[in-house]
Each structure stands twice: as C-alpha cells, then as structure tokens.
Amino acid sequence: MKYLELTIGAILVYNFVLSRFLGICPFLGVSKRLGTALGMSGAVIFVMTIASFITSLVYRHLLHFTIGGKEYDLSFLQVLLFILIIAGLVQLIEIMLQKLSPKLYQALGIYLPLITTNCAVLGAATINADSNFTVLEATIFGFCSGVGFALALVLFSSLRERLDLAEVPKPFQGTPIALITAGILAMAFVGFSGLC
Amino acid sequence: MNTIILAIILMAGTGLVLGVVIGIFAKLFRVESDPRVDLVTELLPGANCGGCGTAGCSDFAKAVVSGQLPPSKCPVSSSEQVSAIARALGIEAGESFKQKAVVLCGGDREQTMRLASYNGVADCVSASLVAGGPKGCSYGCLGMGSCARKCPFGAIEMINGLAVIHRELCVGCGTCVAVCPRNVIKLVPADAEVHVYCNSPLKAPAKRQVCKVACIGCRKCQKAAPDKFIIEGFKATVNYANTPLPTQEDVQAAGCPTGALLSAEEHLRIEKHDPEWSAEK
Numbered sequence: 001m002k003y004l005e006l007t008i009g010a011i012l013v014y015n016f017v018l019s020r021f022l023g024i025c026p027f028l029g030v031s032k033r034l035g036t037a038l039g040m041s042g043a044v045i046f047v048m049t050i051a052s053f054i055t056s057l058v059y060r061h062l063l064h065f066t067i068g069g070k071e072y073d074l075s076f077l078q079v080l081l082f083i084l085i086i087a088g089l090v091q092l093i094e095i096m097l098q099k100l101s102p103k104l105y106q107a108l109g110i111y112l113p114l115i116t117t118n119c120a121v122l123g124a125a126t127i128n129a130d131s132n133f134t135v136l137e138a139t140i141f142g143f144c145s146g147v148g149f150a151l152a153l154v155l156f157s158s159l160r161e162r163l164d165l166a167e168v169p170k171p172f173q174g175t176p177i178a179l180i181t182a183g184i185l186a187m188a189f190v191g192f193s194g195l196c
Numbered sequence: 197m198n199t200i201i202l203a204i205i206l207m208a209g210t211g212l213v214l215g216v217v218i219g220i221f222a223k224l225f226r227v228e229s230d231p232r233v234d235l236v237t238e239l240l241p242g243a244n245c246g247g248c249g250t251a252g253c254s255d256f257a258k259a260v261v262s263g264q265l266p267p268s269k270c271p272v273s274s275s276e277q278v279s280a281i282a283r284a285l286g287i288e289a290g291e292s293f294k295q296k297a298v299v300l301c302g303g304d305r306e307q308t309m310r311l312a313s314y315n316g317v318a319d320c321v322s323a324s325l326v327a328g329g330p331k332g333c334s335y336g337c338l339g340m341g342s343c344a345r346k347c348p349f350g351a352i353e354m355i356n357g358l359a360v361i362h363r364e365l366c367v368g369c370g371t372c373v374a375v376c377p378r379n380v381i382k383l384v385p386a387d388a389e390v391h392v393y394c395n396s397p398l399k400a401p402a403k404r405q406v407c408k409v410a411c412i413g414c415r416k417c418q419k420a421a422p423d424k425f426i427i428e429g430f431k432a433t434v435n436y437a438n439t440p441l442p443t444q445e446d447v448q449a450a451g452c453p454t455g456a457l458l459s460a461e462e463h464l465r466i467e468k469h470d471p472e473w474s475a476e477k
C-alpha cells in the first residue's frame with residue numbers, strides 16, 4: 001500500500017514537471033517532436049532511477065556517521081555531493097552504454113549529458129533525502145518520478161506537434177503558446193491532488 | 197574544526213574515487229572509432245538533409261568510409277568539397293550530377309481559380325485530403341507551404357499562394373519532392389533554365405477553365421525546337437535528358453500562347469510582380 005501510494009504520488013499527484021515545477025528546461029526544450037521527447041524521457045527515467053539509488057545510499061551511509069563515539073552530520077554537503085555523484089554517474093553510464101549497447105547509446109546518447117545537472121534529477125535525490133526514504137523507497141520514487149516526467153513530456157510534445165499545424169495568432173506563435181499550453185496541462189494535473 | 201576537515205576529506209575522496217573509477221571504465225570500455233568518419237563528417241555540410249539517402253551527415257560519412265557510397269552522392273557539397281573528401285580518404289570522388297528542384301506550376305492566386313475556400317489546417321497534405329483541395333486544378337501547387345517549411349536550406353518562398361524555388365539556394369536534396377502531395381516538384385538538371393510551368397495532364401479546355409497559365413499542348417514549342425521539348429499527352433515538358441537544354445531564345449522563338457513556358461528567372465519576376473518586367477511586357 002505504501003509503495004502504491006509512492007508510485008501514484010510521484011507519477012500523477014506530485015508530478016515533477018507539472019506540480020513541482022522541476023525539469024522545466026528539457027520540458028520546453030526537447031518537446032518539439034515526439035521522437036526526441038521519447039528519447040529524453042527514456043534517458044531521464046534511466047538516470048533518475050540509478051541516481052536515486054546511489055544518492056540515497058550515499059546520504060544514509062556517507063553523510064551521517066560516528067567516529068570515536070562522536071556523531072558527525074555532514075548533510076550541508078548534500079547538494080554539492082549529489083551533483084558531483086550524479087555528474088560522475090552519468091559520465092560512467094555514457095561510457096558503458098557506448099560499448100555495451102551502441103543502439104541504446106544512439107537513442108539516448110545526446111540526452112545523457114543534458115541530464116547531468118538537470119534539476120529534476122537533483123530534485124529527486126534531494127526529496128529522497130528530505131523525506132528520509134529507505135534505499136528501496138528512494139529507488140522506486142526515482143523511477144516513478146522519471147515516469148511522471150516522461151508522461152508530462154510525451155503529453156506536451158504531442159500537444160506541440162498538433163499546435164504546429166494550428167492557426168495561432170502571431171503574438172502567441174512559438175514559445176508563448178507552448179507556455180500557455182503547459183499552464184493548462186498543469187491545471188489539469190491539479191485535478192489529481194488529494195488522491196494520496 | 198573536525199567537521200571541516202571531514203567535509204574536505206569526504207569531497208576530495210569522492211572526487212578522487214569517481215575520477216579513478218571513470219578513468220578505469222574509460223579504459224575498459226573504450227570504443228575504437230574510426231577517425232576517418234569524424235574527418236569526413238567535418239568536411240560534409242552538416243545540414244542532415246537526407247538527400248543522399250542515409251539518415252544524416254554522420255551516417256553518410258560512415259557509408260563513404262566503408263566504401264558503400266561515393267562522396268559525390270552528397271547533393272549539397274560542391275565539387276570542391278567532394279574532391280576534398282575524396283582526397284582525404286584517397287579514393288575516387290565518383291561522378292557528380294547536380295540537380296535542382298523546380299515547382300512545375302504557375303498557378304498563383306490570380307491565375308488559377310479556387311473552387312472553395314479552405315479554412316482547415318494550413319498544410320498541403322491536409323488540404324489535399326479535403327475533397328482534393330480548394331484549388332480548381334487538382335494537379336497544381338496547393339500553396340500551403342508544406343515544402344517551404346520542410347526545406348532545410350530555406351530555398352522555397354511562398355509567393356501569392358504558389359511555391360517558388362530560389363535556384364541559387366536550392367541544392368537538390370529532394371526533401372520537397374518527397375513532401376509534396378501533388379508531386380508537382382521535380383528534380384531537374386541544375387543547368388536547366390527553362391521549364392514548362394504546368395503539371396496537369398488534362399485536355400486543354402478543362403485546364404483553361406480553371407487556369408490562365410496552363411500548358412494547352414499546342415506544340416508551338418516543339419515545332420520551334422523539336423529536340424528540346426516532348427509532348428506527353430496534352431502537355432509539353434522540357435526534354436531534360438537532351439543537351440543542349442532550351443534557353444531564353446527558345447522561349448522567345450516558341451512564343452507560348454499561355455505563358456506556361458518560361459525561364460526560371462522570368463517566372464520568379466512574374467510572381468514577384470517586378471514592375472520593370474511588367475513595363476517590358
């Protein structure tokens with residue numbers, strides 16, 4: 001039950017893009033075509049899951065420890081350490097993918113470096129730490145947050161593909177109408193609030 | 197004080213560990229990439245237009261390096277660029293055949309009747325799906341600019357409801373040819389200057405009812421220069437396979453009664469409503 005709540009919460013109720021307003025940059029930047037949006041979504045899900053797993057391990061075991069009976073709390077290093085770890089991790093994944101799965105590398109390749117310092121990935125790690133999730137909970141939360149991001153991105157890119165063909169008044173063409181659309185989409189997601 | 201030292205140790209340690217791990221992985225998982233592919237990719241225009249038939253410039257570079265395609269297959273590169281690639285790889289450049297696209301239709305808003313007013317999605321494919329499109333001639337340019345939006349080189353201008361290709365910008369990649377639902381855009385030899393701006397195979401009276409500048413198949417051009425024009429059904433076309441190709445003199449000698457036979461320059465000036473040109477007429 002707890003995990004179900006975590007899942008639905010991360011995907012719909014507290015959607016990363018539309019409720020928490022994290023990851024807005026790729027949300028607007030790579031949402032012009034459905035194909036690129038899918039590639040980006042895949043990369044985000046992938047990185048978020050692994051990043052959540054590693055950072056929660058680090059948070060629980062590296063930032064709080066006792067030496068000689070004295071307790072040390074280094075959680076002020078949280079953001080710095082998380083960025084360092086996520087950047088290194090993405091780099092590692094990129095190197096490995098290139099060798100192990102060139103197909104996947106071609107699909108995700110250009111998006112992986114984009115995610116390195118993405119606020120959504122860092123956001124997932126920070127939320128994990130603040131909510132004091134266990135490692136398993138954090139990993140599930142990371143994966144579901146990625147799925148939520150993917151859902152928003154795919155919905156939005158499909159809308160934008162349709163918008164390309166619509167007759168939009170001149171002052172609204174391009175980014176303005178995209179922002180209005182994003183706002184309406186976010187309002188629709190408000191309907192999920194209170195679900196859990 | 198201890199906290200500060202611990203923090204420094206932790207950060208430096210993490211950085212060091214990550215650095216070492218990445219270094220080891222980079223060695224372990226190194227991919228041997230062919231440096232020639234990068235070299236050729238750099239020499240290519242980088243427009244990723246797909247005119248060569250591959251997915252983009254880097255795919256084309258791979259095909260060239262592996263010997264599947266000759267460098268001249270790139271329709272965008274000039275012959276100097278192609279020979280630079282060939283020289284870099286030490287292979288034959290291959291026969292280069294330059295083409296340019298032309299919209300074989302002169303039916304702008306003033307010349308061709310509209311049967312209906314169309315308020316749907318501003319896209320040629322959508323327009324042609326609605327009862328064959330709003331235009332009286334179901335073979336001519338629809339004028340919604342699908343090709344102009346797709347052109348990776350910005351060579352197509354929509355003038356007065358008609359797509360006109362600027363020859364100096366067109367590289368002949370053929371993207372527009374694939375997009376056009378009416379097949380009114382054709383790839384022709386790059387040095388062809390004169391075209392019959394009509395695509396309708398219908399009989400003359402049917403064409404004349406809807407369009408002022410249709411080719412009525414009167415054969416005047418073919419009588420003036422038998423080798424340079426061919427008549428297909430009820431429409432004349434330039435014989436692009438024959439050299440020399442027709443020139444401005446042939447246009448004057450033929451004296452096309454409807455004005456479908458034009459040089460590309462004349463065509464552009466008419467569509468642009470060049471005042472100088474109107475005065476000459």
